[in-house]
Amino acid sequence: MRKHISVLMLMARCTILRAAGxxxxxxxxxxxxxxxxxxxxPTPQGFSLEMVVQASxxxxxxxxxxxxxxxxLCATGFETRGRQGYTLMRLSVSQRWVFTWQSVYNTxxxxxxxxxxxxxxxxxxxLYVRLAPPEYVNGQTAVLAFYRxxxxxxxxxxxxxxxxVRNFALCIGxxxxxxxxxxxxxxxxxxxxxxxLAAAALLFFPCALDNADNYVVFILWAAFWxxxxxxxxxxxxxxVHDTP
Amino acid sequence: xIELNNVSKFYAGKPALDSVSxxxxxxxxxxLLGENGAGKTxxxxxxxxxxxxxxxxxxxxxxxxxxxxxxxxxxxxEHSFFPGLSPRGHGEFYAAHFPHFSxxxxxxxxxxxxxxxxxxxxxxxxxxxxxxxxxMALCQGADYILMDxxxxxxxxxxxxxxxxxxxxxxxxxxxxxxxxxxxxxxxxFLSRAVLLRQGKIAGDVRLADLEEExxxxxxxxxxxxxxxxxxxSRALDDLTGEGDxx
Numbered sequence: 001m002r003k004h005i006s007v008l009m010l011m012a013r014c015t016i017l018r019a020a021g022x023x024x025x026x027x028x029x030x031x032x033x034x035x036x037x038x039x040x041x042p043t044p045q046g047f048s049l050e051m052v053v054q055a056s057x058x059x060x061x062x063x064x065x066x067x068x069x070x071x072x073l074c075a076t077g078f079e080t081r082g083r084q085g086y087t088l089m090r091l092s093v094s095q096r097w098v099f100t101w102q103s104v105y106n107t108x109x110x111x112x113x114x115x116x117x118x119x120x121x122x123x124x125x126x127l128y129v130r131l132a133p134p135e136y137v138n139g140q141t142a143v144l145a146f147y148r149x150x151x152x153x154x155x156x157x158x159x160x161x162x163x164x165v166r167n168f169a170l171c172i173g174x175x176x177x178x179x180x181x182x183x184x185x186x187x188x189x190x191x192x193x194x195x196x197l198a199a200a201a202l203l204f205f206p207c208a209l210d211n212a213d214n215y216v217v218f219i220l221w222a223a224f225w226x227x228x229x230x231x232x233x234x235x236x237x238x239x240v241h242d243t244p
Numbered sequence: 245x246i247e248l249n250n251v252s253k254f255y256a257g258k259p260a261l262d263s264v265s266x267x268x269x270x271x272x273x274x275x276l277l278g279e280n281g282a283g284k285t286x287x288x289x290x291x292x293x294x295x296x297x298x299x300x301x302x303x304x305x306x307x308x309x310x311x312x313x314x315x316x317x318x319x320x321x322e323h324s325f326f327p328g329l330s331p332r333g334h335g336e337f338y339a340a341h342f343p344h345f346s347x348x349x350x351x352x353x354x355x356x357x358x359x360x361x362x363x364x365x366x367x368x369x370x371x372x373x374x375x376x377x378x379x380m381a382l383c384q385g386a387d388y389i390l391m392d393x394x395x396x397x398x399x400x401x402x403x404x405x406x407x408x409x410x411x412x413x414x415x416x417x418x419x420x421x422x423x424x425x426x427x428x429x430x431x432x433f434l435s436r437a438v439l440l441r442q443g444k445i446a447g448d449v450r451l452a453d454l455e456e457e458x459x460x461x462x463x464x465x466x467x468x469x470x471x472x473x474x475x476x477s478r479a480l481d482d483l484t485g486e487g488d489x490x
Contacts, residue, residue, distance in 0.1 A: 002340050003340050003341055005340075006336070006337050006340035006341065009336075009337070010326065010329070010333075010337050013328070013329050013333050014326055014328040014329055015328065076328075077326075081323070081327050081366065082322060082323035082324060082325060082326075082327060083320065083322045083323065083324050084324060084325070084326055085324075086292075086294060086318055086320065086322075086324035087324045087325065087326070089292075089293070089294060090292070090313050090314070090316075090317075090318070090341075091310075091341045092310060092314065092341050092342075093341075094310065
């Protein structure tokens with residue numbers, strides 16, 4: 001088991017600081033833009049929490065962080081500098097296990113990003129409740145915003161199980177596809193699986209209440225690309241890179 | 245013993261290795277010498293199982309598999325370490341996977357080359373990265389240490405230090421296979437030289453035998469390769485036109 005844990009730790013050690021830094025940076029930028037939107041005060045269109053969330057660009061900052069995290073995770077073992085594959089191929093655990101642990105680690109990273117974003121969003125909602133003019137705030141303001149705002153609802157969908165499943169499928173799918181990327185690169189194959197799934201996540205993550213179309217399509221999309229990423233590994237153990 | 249029997253490797257139909265048969269017993273320092281493209285790196289990668297090939301390669305009679313690959317280590321000028329990880333992190337990682345990893349040798353060599361333990365490898369200079377690559381290969385407790393141009397980018401003083409350290413720390417059962425172009429530098433401590441040319445073994449000689457014959461390695465290589473000393477002057481004459489008769 002020590003060998004397996006060491007592989008997991010290797011993945012973590014190579015990226016954990018940058019991933020944590022990315023989360024902190026995302027939070028800092030979101031706090032800043034949210035505060036600016038909040039202090040700008042009421043507009044003719046109103047001053048609801050959902051409107052402040054939208055005006056702060058929280059959704060796009062999250063999308064940027066998701067994209068950067070994907071790049072960071074794909075780069076682990078991608079051999080942009082050096083041939084880490086030579087070391088990985090000589091380990092006492094198989095390449096499948098290396099891929100599995102990298103997938104698990106990546107999935108956890110996406111999960112933490114999602115969780116972190118939910119916590120940051122909840123904190124900013126609490127800030128709104130404290131700082132917004134009293135006529136815009138009541139005891140249900142923050143909770144209602146998580147139903148009314150597509151982005152906040154996608155982060156914390158409460159009793160809408162489909163979106164929970166969608167988000168978990170997305171984390172697993174992105175984790176597996178991002179882990180497939182360096183493996184394919186080392187084996188001299190294509191490594192595009194993560195792109196369509198990440199692009200879908202960046203563009204269509206917000207999800208309105210009772211929008212079954214969104215989460216059904218998303219779950220199928222994530223399942224499809226996860227299967228594509230897993231297929232070569234299920235089919236055969238290893239193909240070594242055949243270049244001089 | 246590592247034994248290669250009729251090993252061939254083709255890239256796009258062109259032979260990189262052509263029916264190579266070779267025996268590498270334990271306890272030798274073997275120089276794998278040859279021009280660029282002679283097949284040195286390909287030979288090492290085939291031994292390690294990184295490339296598919298025709299023929300057989302065995303380690304003490306058994307094929308090289310994940311079960312016995314830990315007995316062969318590899319240092320390459322392409323670098324096989326993880327740039328985001330520190331030397332300490334590498335030490336811990338390798339110790340988990342290579343049961344005979346020598347912490348003592350690792351600490352000693354890191355100290356000798358004054359390499360920082362806690363900085364990520366990406367912040368090291370190329371020379372330091374080369375040193376670290378070789379240190380990792382030497383510390384894995386492998387019986388066979390394959391080194392592919394490990395000192396490319398290091399200065400002469402650094403390389404000489406390394407040769408001395410290498411000779412000082414090697415155990416009698418450890419075999420080093422060193423692929424390099426720095427023939428004059430490495431010839432004093434090689435016990436055997438294997439010459440590759442166009443994917444074939446062009447020569448295989450023990451340095452002690454050469455010494456008995458009163459020959460040095462460079463002249464043996466020139467003789468084996470049928471090197472023509474007047475090659476450069478003739479080429480220059482052709483280029484400058486000075487060789488043209490009236």
